[in-house]
Every structure is written in C-alpha cells, then in structure tokens.
Amino acid sequence: MLEHNTFGMNVKAAQFIEFESEQEAVSILADGVDAPILVIGGGSNLLFVDDFEGTVLHSRIMGFEVVEEDDEALLLRVGSGVNWDDLVAYTVERGWQGLENLSVIPGEVGASAVQNVGAYGVEAGDLIERVEALALDDASKRCFSKQECCYSYRSSLFKKELKGKYIITFVTFRLRKKPQFSLSYGNLSDVVTRMGGPSVGNIRRAVKEIRASKLPDTKELGSAGSFFMNPVVSARKARALAELYPQMPQYPVADGRVKLSAAWLIDRCGWKERRVGRVGVYKHQPLVVVNYGGASGREVYDFSLEVCRSVEQMFGVELVREVNIIG
Numbered sequence: 001m002l003e004h005n006t007f008g009m010n011v012k013a014a015q016f017i018e019f020e021s022e023q024e025a026v027s028i029l030a031d032g033v034d035a036p037i038l039v040i041g042g043g044s045n046l047l048f049v050d051d052f053e054g055t056v057l058h059s060r061i062m063g064f065e066v067v068e069e070d071d072e073a074l075l076l077r078v079g080s081g082v083n084w085d086d087l088v089a090y091t092v093e094r095g096w097q098g099l100e101n102l103s104v105i106p107g108e109v110g111a112s113a114v115q116n117v118g119a120y121g122v123e124a125g126d127l128i129e130r131v132e133a134l135a136l137d138d139a140s141k142r143c144f145s146k147q148e149c150c151y152s153y154r155s156s157l158f159k160k161e162l163k164g165k166y167i168i169t170f171v172t173f174r175l176r177k178k179p180q181f182s183l184s185y186g187n188l189s190d191v192v193t194r195m196g197g198p199s200v201g202n203i204r205r206a207v208k209e210i211r212a213s214k215l216p217d218t219k220e221l222g223s224a225g226s227f228f229m230n231p232v233v234s235a236r237k238a239r240a241l242a243e244l245y246p247q248m249p250q251y252p253v254a255d256g257r258v259k260l261s262a263a264w265l266i267d268r269c270g271w272k273e274r275r276v277g278r279v280g281v282y283k284h285q286p287l288v289v290v291n292y293g294g295a296s297g298r299e300v301y302d303f304s305l306e307v308c309r310s311v312e313q314m315f316g317v318e319l320v321r322e323v324n325i326i327g
Contacts, residue, residue: 004058005043006106008222009297011327013038013052020060020081022134022141022169029139029167033057037136038326039167041111042083045224049297050327059110061169064090075129077172080110084117092200096175098127100203101182104211106218106225110168114158115322116151120207121185125151129174133158133166142166153259154229154322186210214285222291223282227304228262229322241315262311262319263287269310279303301325 002010015034019025036054040046061079064087068075074096078087084107088099101122107115116125128151131144150157158166181198183189191206192198216223233241238250238258245268249261266272266286273283278295280303282288289304308319 001043001048001052001056004040004056005046005048006218006222007047007224007297007300008218008291008293009048011048011051011297013054013056015055016058017055018058018060020062022061022132025057025059025061025134025167025169026139026141028057029134029136037164039110039136039164041080041108041114042106044106044218045111045115045322045324046326047224047297047300047323048326049301052326057167059108059167059169061110067172072178073174073176075172075174077170078109079170080108080113080168082109084108084112088204091173091175092204095200096177097179097181097200098122098173098175100200101185101188101207103204103207109171113149113168113171114156116154116156118154119211120188121182123151123153125149125156127173127175129172131158131168131172132170133168136165136167141169153232153253215288216282216284216290221282222293222295223288224323226262226285226287227289227321227323228266228287228307228319230259230262231265231317231319232257232259233317234258237316241317260317265311265315265317265319266307269307269314271307271310276303276306281307297327 001013017028019028033055038052039057059081061081063079065077066074067077084105087109088103091099101120105117105119112124113128113131116123128146131149134141183192188206191210192202195202195205232253234257241248249264251259253259263286271281272286274281278292279299280290282290289300311317311319
C-alpha cells in the first residue's frame with residue numbers, strides 16, 4: 001500500500017482490487033470480497049498503523065459529463081476515480097466557477113464527497129448536487145441528494161451512519177457561469193488582488209501559491225495535509241477562552257457555537273517545528289504532522305496523542321483527527 005497513502009507507510013493489504021466502471025464494481029461485489037473492506041481514494045487522508053487484513057477497493061472510474069446546463073449554471077458528473085485537482089483544473093480552464101478555492105487539495109473525487117474537503121471558505125459539499133454509490137453488501141445502486149448527504153464541517157452521511165457501507169461511483173457538481181467569488185478567508189483577497197483581481201484563474205493561482213508556502217510536498221515529506229480539524233466549542237466556552245486569551249482566533253458558526261483555530265492552539269502549546277524521532281509538526285503549518293522518513297504509523301499516532309493531550313491540558317479543548325486511522 002506504499003503507493004496508496006501519502007504518509008508513506010510501507011504497509012500491506014491482504015487484497016487490493018481496482019475497478020474502472022460501475023458495472024465492474026457491481027460484478028466484483030456480486031462475486032464477493034473478503035471482509036473487512038476498506039474503500040480508498042488517493043490515500044491522502046489515511047494513517048495506516050498496521051497492515052490491513054482485508055480487501056482494499058479503489059475506484060478508477062474516470063470521465064467528465066455535463067448532464068444539465070442553462071445560462072446560469074451547469075451540472076458536471078464526474079467519475080469517483082478522477083484526481084481532485086484535475087477536476088478543479090478542468091473547471092477553471094472552462095471558466096466554470098465554484099471549485100477554484102479548493103485547488104491543490106490531494107485526493108480523488110469520490111473521497112471528496114465522503115470527507116467534504118474544504119479550504120479558503122469553500123467546501124465540496126457547497127457544490128455537490130448528488131452522489132451515486134453502490135452498497136457493499138448487495139451491490140445495489142443508490143443516488144443520494146445533496147440534502148441526504150448531510151454535509152457539515154469535514155463530515156457527511158458517509159463518515160457517520162453509512163461509514164464503510166458504500167462505494168461512491170460518480171459525483172455531480174453544480175457549477176456557476178456567473179461568478180460569486182469567495183475571497184474573505186485569510187490573505188486570499190490580497191494575493192488575488194496582486195495577481196490582477198478576481199477570476200477563477202487568479203484565485204486558483206493564488207491558492208496554489210499560498211498552499212505551497214504552508215504545506216509540504218508529500219513526495220518529499222510524508223503527510224496527510226491537515227491532521228486535525230478545527231474544534232468547535234460552545235459559545236460559553238469560547239467566551240471563557242477569550243477572557244484568558246484575547247488574541248485567540250474565533251469564528252462563529254451557524255448553530256451558535258464557535259470554531260477555534262487548531263493551528264493556533266497547537267502553536268501555543270509549543271508544537272510548531274517540534275520533532276520526536278522520525279515524526280514532527282511541519283515548520284510552516286502546525287496542523288500538519290509529517291513523517292521525516294521511516295516512521296511507522298504507530299509513531300505518528302502516538303505523536304498525535306501527545307499533541308491532543310497538551311491542547312486538552314492547556315485549553316480544555318478536545319482536538320479531533322481529520323485523518324482516518326486504519327488498523
């Protein structure tokens with residue numbers, strides 16, 4: 001599985017099966033596969049702490065298809081095996097607006113619908129119209145509407161009630177022809193202005209530049225991008241923290257709670273650039289845990305435990321891993 005996880009864990013699976021069409025996936029499931037079953041995308045959100053004693057399924061379903069279009073918007077149906085950034089590039093090249101803020105996120109389209117990937121004020125779930133999937137138990141097909149997917153911060157129905165029960169085959173995105181740019185996050189607006197002003201192309205270039213300055217190249221340093229999610233706390237807890245730490249970044253969310261910056265919390269606990277053996281926190285981004293070479297999944301996991309414990313002790317806030325722990 002070395003080539004199928006960006007952390008660079010040299011682990012094995014008992015069986016690995018790829019499929020290139022929905023029909024092939026149905027046939028594979030109908031024939032039966034050995035349990036347990038793990039469905040993966042690009043492996044950019046996985047941490048293997050051991051070999052996987054089961055079957056890994058990986059979609060190689062490709063292709064783009066405009067299935068509906070008018071003067072305002074269009075629906076683009078995309079194979080689950082398409083590389084996520086290839087999808088973003090495809091839409092930007094055609095001037096279709098919506099996904100440009102999500103440039104250079106590693107992974108594949110199918111996984112994006114599970115994880116609800118997000119960056120710079122936009123989430124995949126904002127643009128997803130429907131998700132087509134096959135049930136692992138009987139290969140029956142189901143089409144989930146946007147509402148049925150229950151998208152929330154880095155979460156979906158497929159990460160909760162239906163976790164491990166479906167293979168995603170196609171995802172349909174609603175993209176705009178008339179721009180509604182999202183530029184309020186961080187310094188994105190400043191970088192876009194420097195590049196000539198808002199356009200899908202300039203926003204993509206700006207996001208690529210910002211991400212390159214903050215995140216490691218997984219070909220050089222093993223990582224899974226952001227290892228931790230930003231914690232969401234009650235308004236009461238947020239007020240108490242603001243009294244103790246007036247400079248703490250806080251972001252109100254729709255349900256009345258408040259989102260905190262995990263990067264800020266980790267940095268204040270002294271973890272930025274800290275290294276223990278072959279594992280450490282990336283120098284440019286406290287959210288990123290990196291494998292400096294040869295680390296085991298257990299080493300990475302134990303390191304993340306210490307980060308979580310220190311944040312809990314200092315702030316009384318629980319960090320939740322964005323990465324899926326396998327094994």
